[in-house]
Amino acid sequence: xxxxxxxxxxxxxxxxxxxxxxxxxxxxxxxxxxxxxxxxxxxxxxxxxxxxxxxxxxxxxxxxxxxxxxxxxxxxxxxxxxxxxxxxxxxxxxxxxxxxxxxxxxxxxxxxxxxxxxxxxxxxxxxxxxxxxxxxxxxxxxxxxxxxxxxxxxxxxxxxxxxxxxxxxxxxxxxxxxxxxxxxxxxxxxxxxxxxxxxxxxxxxxxxxxxxxxxxxxxxxxxxxxxxxxxxxxxxxxxxxxxxxxxxxxxxxxxxxxxxxxxxxxxxxxxxxxxxxxxxxxxxxxxxxxxxxxxxxxxxxxxxxxxxxxxxxxxxxxxxxxxxxxxxxxxxxxxxxxxxxxxxxxxxxxxx
Numbered sequence: 143x144x145x146x147x148x149x150x151x152x153x154x155x156x157x158x159x160x161x162x163x164x165x166x167x168x169x170x171x172x173x174x175x176x177x178x179x180x181x182x183x184x185x186x187x188x189x190x191x192x193x194x195x196x197x198x199x200x201x202x203x204x205x206x207x208x209x210x211x212x213x214x215x216x217x218x219x220x221x222x223x224x225x226x227x228x229x230x231x232x233x234x235x236x237x238x239x240x241x242x243x244x245x246x247x248x249x250x251x252x253x254x255x256x257x258x259x260x261x262x263x264x265x266x267x268x269x270x271x272x273x274x275x276x277x278x279x280x281x282x283x284x285x286x287x288x289x290x291x292x293x294x295x296x297x298x299x300x301x302x303x304x305x306x307x308x309x310x311x312x313x314x315x316x317x318x319x320x321x322x323x324x325x326x327x328x329x330x331x332x333x334x335x336x337x338x339x340x341x342x343x344x345x346x347x348x349x350x351x352x353x354x355x356x357x358x359x360x361x362x363x364x365x366x367x368x369x370x371x372x373x374x375x376x377x378x379x380x381x382x383x384x385x386x387x388x389x390x391x392x393x394x395x396x397x398x399x400x401x402x403x404x405x406x407x408x409x410x411x412x413x414x415x416x417x418x419x420x421x422x423x424x425x426x427x428x429x430x431x432x433x434x435x436x437x438x439x440x441x442x443x444x445x446x447x448x449x450x451x452x453x454x455x456x457x458x459x460x461x462x463x464x465x466x467x468x469x470x471x472x473x474x475x476x477x478x479x480x481x482x483x484x485x486x487x488x489x490x491x492x493x494x
Contacts, residue, residue: 169317175238177325184443241288246271303363370453373398
């Protein structure tokens with residue numbers, strides 16, 4: 143056998159360095175959605191419908207997404223030896239939080255993103271997806287009308303979210319959790335020293351710093367609980383130095399922001415559209431504040447499951463911080479950069 147060349151040795155060393163030891167999937171995976179509204183409950187419904195159809199593929203490979211995704215967005219560039227999330231749809235358990243107390247079925251019957259005929263086949267399972275009280279600060283969302291949220295300091299509410307994660311895992315027999323923010327788009331938070339480091343953010347929670355938004359409290363609780371976190375809205379909840387520092391310390395992967403809208407293609411089921419009457423004395427706030435048009439919500443929702451499954455895989459592979467390889471899923475992707483550069487960029491953004 144001829145001696146190994148320097149180039150061959152370098153290629154072998156690089157391949158070895160990229161090889162990731164991945165903890166095998168076992169047990170159930172919890173997907174907890176902050177904001178069980180149109181997008182969040184549609185993500186749950188699409189997954190449950192795929193189960194009913196006995197589809198073995200997960201996330202982006204489900205029937206709706208395979209038809210709807212534009213050419214060229216089929217797979218993210220996987221790091222190292224990662225190839226597939228490897229989590230069957232049957233191993234997923236869904237829960238979350240919302241500012242309205244209705245279960246996922248009642249929410250869908252109100253919003254009518256998924257057709258009533260399809261909902262009938264998964265009604266029993268949708269009824270079991272019951273939101274816990276949200277953490278929500280109305281000053282961050284214009285026209286807010288919900289009232290089903292936790293009261294107390296931001297430090298207390300953050301701990302309550304961690305307790306919720308633990309309680310859900312225990313009650314549903316889940317080994318791991320991914321948290322996905324699907325809540326409303328928030329106003330940009332004001333500049334604060336609380337965002338600059340872990341100790342500063344913890345102090346900001348204790349002091350009820352008004353510059354700490356609802357979504358940032360969720361992100362902090364998730365990372366503290368070692369749960370990967372996806373930001374599906376255009377919020378500044380994972381793009382600040384403190385959460386990045388904590389994610390590296392806790393070895394937790396993050397992804398965001400603003401999930402990419404997928405416009406319907408041929409063959410995608412039409413939504414069951416029945417808007418409320420104009421003379422309805424109490425129009426529901428959720429009908430007036432959609433993140434996407436209703437037909438886009440249906441085809442975008444499966445990407446929520448996608449990103450959750452990929453982040454769970456990243457967590458099992460020991461990856462942490464922003465997962466740049468998932469950029470294709472987001473309209474406003476976050477690039478890691480150095481902590482100092484990100485701190486400077488954050489301060490510059492908030493100073494505008």
